[in-house]
Amino acid sequence: MNWPESMVYRVVSSVFCLLTACSGTTVAEADVVQPGKSCFEQLLPDLYRVMDTCNVYILRDGERAVVIDFGGGTWRNSLDSIGIRKIDYVLLTHHHRDQCEGLLSFDSPETTVRAPRGEEGFLTADGVPNYWKRRKARPSGYPASFSVLPRGLSSVKCDMSEGADLFWGRHRIRFLPTPGHTASAITVMITWNDRNVFFCGDAVHAGGRIWQPFHLEWDHWTPGGAQAAWYGLKRLGYCKIDLLCPSHGPVVARGANGCVELAAKRVMALIRAKGSVCEGERDDNFPVEPMSGLNARRVLPHLYQFGGNSFLLVSKTGDGFLVDPFKPNIPDLEALMAEAGVKRVTASIGSHFHYDHTDAYPLAKEKFGAEMWMHPRLAEVLGNSDKLDLPYLPAAPIMTDRVLPETGEFDWNEYHFNIWPFPGQTRWHCAFMATIDGQRVFFSGDTFQPPSRWNGTGGFCAYNDSRFDGFRECARLLLNVKPDLIANGHQVIYRFHASHYRRILDWCDMAEKAVSDLCPSKDYRRDYYVSQLME
């Protein structure tokens, strides 16, 4: 179906509501809403929109009003111009900062501010400080939200939920769960002038798209947020929608159900992209030899995998080289060193910045004297981990002892390594390869996994700055290099098969299209990514 832009109300001007003197306009039914000079754009009798940091919708009954989402709130100064003297309710579809920041300076005893049940942790005076404490903590995890107020609201009731209709005078206002942008996001529905009007927040954007689709990524490797969004969209789409009022972009006056259905279809494509990067490929795990009493396995005579994530390469001198140093694995390493007769570990190297692959750099240096070697991309992030906003950062900055080439070669004892950028799971990732006991072993961290481990990858998400062209680069590198063995993070060692990586190249096209299709600009480079600097 060739749908989008022709079937939405076009907004002629994107003038933000900074006007001090607004006058109401009455707009006849048409495909085009002309906001004119007023900041209040009338969509239906007694239903207005203001374009603020988000779309703010105002329902008027006499001198009273219900406001759906609040934005920056400057429009309040002009309410007189449309005859409104009292706001009974402000109803927030979800907690994102652009929806409600103006409420920080709004305190009216005659107005009740309500938000969806479940949003307390992102809106209340108690919840918000806790959120920021966790958000700024190190080591960091995946945030529960990407957009939260700097401080909580003094008065907000998080009690909007399905089945709990709000009666406002003779009007009935209903709430439908449409999670996605946030886990508890809600659509506000009212029958207004015989039209079923749905204020859907950011559940859907005109054209069957999603505003800032990275909000649908609730973690870095599952489609959980997208699955919840899909179900919410399906349920929304089962209702007959006469007017769809999203938080960003145009109001959809005709074909709203088609718009919602198209968004659901596109979200399903995202779910599919997150399901597997190498559908139909088979696992070919390389057998490893268990070591009695140790949390370690012998991969090759001079290569051991130990703990959850790490490898130890042993030189003929008896020195050890540590790959992906992770604190909980250090006791396993000490036991393994005793068993394998390794006297000292002289260097360590991480595949990517995530703390489960790097946080024991300093400990290995302190205990064994291991120099901290890093690819430039790791050095950049680990040295600035206190200034960056990325998932799974180590507790404190780690400064490198030796920066390895961006693309090139290095030696450790008798082993000769090649090293490359490997921007898959995250852009700050590298891979390196050496011939060990006659096998060309390719160390590749978390970018790829065998088909049955997770999704055949350690995941892709905007917050990790995963790039589809990066995954392409990684798959092409492997097809070019053709190693014998892939030694990954998370205890995985498997044989290389070209078909696996050719399949991944197909996936790159599919995943890039799935994400681009969701973006209002159709350009994932513009809409998909989230800022990586901590505010």
Ligand SMILES: [Zn+2]
């Ligand atoms: Zn939002």
Ligand SMILES: [Zn+2]
């Ligand atoms: Zn990782």
